Amino acid sequence: MSLPLPPELVREIIHLLLSSTPPRSSTPENLGCSTKPSWLTLNALSLTSRMYRDLALEAWFHTLCIESPEDLEFVRFCWPEVGARWTGHLHCIQTFSSYPSIWDLSCFLHLSSIRLDFSPIISPSFYSHLGNSFILPFFNFSSSVKHLDLRGLSWPSPGVLQNIPHTPGLEHLKTLKMKQDTVWCGLCGGSSRVRFKNRPTGVVYDRGYGLPIDYARVLTPLEYLEEVVITAPNRGFGSTTLGHTPTPDGNPTPYPDSETNLNPNLWAGECDNCMKTKYEDDAFRQKWVDRKRGIGVCRDGDGKKDTRPPKLRRVEWRF
Known part of the structure; x- marks a missing residue:
């Protein structure tokens, strides 16, 4: 008679199964799509014994993908361990609605990361109800979340982001990811699509x-924030690049040493129109770049000093 496998080994087998199986969705990074594989990956193993089933459920619910607070209550009723022990990553999907869902996270005692998807089919009236307190629709955190992933915000303004540091439970955030269709331009103070001429x-x-x-x-x-990743598609058909600026005749001219410095202007979301028009004034361009580098007295027109998170080490833009 063969001896049963120890729980530690079964956990490793389950982890290998989940990590090596493709997600159920063919586009897991898209809005409303889960990164989890099908439950069939673990179903046969979960039927082997009660211990195996408990271990399979523990691994399965480590990531919880859910579309409404009501569904969350149902899951908690069926499996009380979901919040108390199992779930470390929560994926919330704001589905089609005129009002935002509000998520009570008091049951999650070991939550370390959250992904929040704003569905592209949300009605326009949804956003009219998004006051400052509803941009991040979470309350009653029972643990400190270290990683936040926001996807599909239609207006990613600083006014939206300012709610993050003031949301109890996010004070110890280490990584912030945002995936959206537009980016914020600090020159014109608006949100626009990325339109680089090249790719x-x-x-x-x-x-x-x-x-x-x-x-x-x-x-x-956010004194613990170390990394920010912003993903926005490059729609193309623009007249600027990371390493070039347009001249009055419309022909892009590289700045000195552009072959070794492909991003001399430290691009940080500036829209194609602002770069095309305002960067023609080289003195203005240099002053703006110096400000982004933190050279000299850096103040906005409102007299506020430029600051950044003290532990921020890495910023990545993905197109």
């Missing part, structure tokens, strides 16, 4: 550089 795949900054100045300022209270 860069992304740009990475260290030493705390790379965020729009307004973003860096409102996120400053």
Whole structure:
């Protein structure tokens, strides 16, 4: 008679099954799509014994993907361990609705990361109800969340992000990810699509550089924030690139040493129109770049000093 496998080994087998099986969705990074594989991955193993089933459920519910607070109550009723022991990553999907869902997270005692998807089919009236207190629709945190992933915000303004540091439970945030259709331009103070003439795949900054100045300022209270990743598609058909600027005749001219410095302007969300028009004034361009580097007295027109999160080390833009 063979001896049963020890629980530690079964956990490793289950982890290997989940990590090596493709997600159920063919587009797991898209809005409303889960990164989890099908339950069939673990179903046969879960039927082997009660111990195996408990271990399979524990691993399965480590990531909880859910569409409404009502569904959350149902899951908690069926499996009380979901909040108390199992779930470390919560994936909330704001589905089609005129009003935002409000998520009570008091049951999650070991939550470390949250992904929040704003569905692209949400009705326009939904956003009219998004006051400052509803941008991040969570309350009653029972643990400190270290990682936050926001996807599908239609207006990713600094006013939206300023709610993050003031949401109890997010004070110890280490990584912030945002995936959206538009980016914030610090020059015109508006949200627009990325329209590079060429097709860069992304740009990475260290030493705390790379965020729009307004973003860096409102996120400053996050004293543990180390990394920000912003993903936005490059729609193309623009007249600017990371390493070039247009001249009055419309022909792009590289700045000195552009072959070795492909991003001399430290691009941080500036829209194609602002770069095309305002960067023609080289003195203005240099002053703006120096400000992003933190050279000299850096103040906005409102007299506020430019700041950034003290531990921010890495900023990545993905296109």
